Amino acid sequence: MIFMAILTDTYTLANGVAIPKIGFGTWQVQPGQEAYNAVTEALKIGYRHIDTAYAYRNEADVGRAIRDSGIKREDIFVTTKLPAEIKEYDAALDTFNESMANLDIGYVDLYLIHAPWPWGQRGTDHTKGNIAVWSAFEEIYRTGRARTIGISNFAVKDMQAILDHAQVAPMVNQIHWSVGYTEPEITKFAQDHGMLVEAYSPLGTGRLIGNKHIQAVADHYGVSTAQLALRYCIQKGVLPLPRSINPDHIRANQDIDGFTINTEDMRALDELHLR
Template sequence: MHELTDTFELRNGVKIPKVGFGTWQVPDGEVAYNAFKNALAAGYRHIDTAWQYGNEKSVGKAIRDSGIARDQIFVTTKLPAKSKTYADSLRYFEETMTNLDLDYVDLYLIHAPWPWDEFGADYSKENVEVWRAMEKIYQSGRAKAIGISNFNVQDQKNILDNCEIEPMVNQLQYYIGYTEPQNVKFAKESGMLVEAFSPLATGYLLHNPEVADIAKRNQVTIAQLAIKYCLQHDILPLPKAINPAHIKENTDLDFVIPEADMKLLDSLVDTAPGEDHNE
């Protein structure tokens, strides 16, 4: 359980719980509200959402109804990927804050360097303007930390070369068998914390026999193994679950993957056929 409340420290001194609760593909309303309420009851103190997910209202309500002090819950959300102007970025942040109905967010990220329907397009110039808006939001105190998501090395360099405040986080697709080594290495060397969205490869990893064998040998579930794998690489995982039993099960991380098994996991490739990749 301590893994949920242990923290990484961002470059500005903000402390962030080492495991977050992911909310992608969790539909707004009763399903989302119950999932987030159960996650908080299970001990999670870090919830990751986004404007794009459409469930910010449920996240905010679950937090307000939890009875847990606001400063004990770390809230991450994201600027929509389609927002590529300074003015739009400030406007979407206001929408997010209305949705959440919270006084501040702990971490605000640019969701992607390109709009989703223009995957891989070059928006370098526009991203500099977007980052200016992110800096303004940060300076207002309404976001305690700011960062990026899905940014490759070139996109990371573009922000670092044109910023006053350096990004504190890069949230990337990362799971056993797909670890974006160049992007992770550059982000870490640049002082960013790397977060892993979809550490279970949106469920595809659960069907991998090699990973299943290693999990069985360690007497843990595949999900527990996948989450711990990220942590042992100093990556912050954002597992998602809706089933209360799975939510609780994923908090049981009081074990260590042996070095030999870590090396074996590191050697695996194509572990989740069917999973889409962002690069």
């Protein structure tokens, strides 16, 4: 099988670790056979970057699919995340150990703080807790059990608070990012401070699919709106994490090598606001 180059092309994180330019997301993929089958299919197609989280409750299924794939562990980049509710040093270490046991793959390639505030308390200030958790992340990083560490859903003030106290700076900020929802201030700050921006929901949780403006641009290149949206991420230097349980969609989402969005069309997409 010949895999698309986009699945093996990489970005380089701040510590020199290579990360595949497109990942396979597992948010809202049900634990059990659904998650196992989806990850198995993604690996079979050629994805080498799998993203999960403790909160998704499918770490064990992701790990089993990776172990059963026959692919060398070092050839798969695996991300998981600390639950957003955990804001204490010891609890962070304990939960990381639970994730390691769930996955059972030896180490993770990227470990993220899932959010700067507990779910349901969006926007509340947990700076002290985040600093404590980041100290635990630095300890995990020093042991080699996580090759890289980072954050998710962090705004500029949240990133700055970590940077003010960090010995090891975050290498990634994974945020909600898509055509029409590009979080320019967060993106610029992260990139200016050496963080790769990852895009979860790069298809706008489906809302981009029927957008007439995006469809018109996609038609120009003879591709789907999903393929256009993912290509847009790549051309912006952002790493997309599409998810699907449909094998046809899993395959189509990585088929974005055969075209480049021109400058005029990129500008038109930049001007969309789809919040």
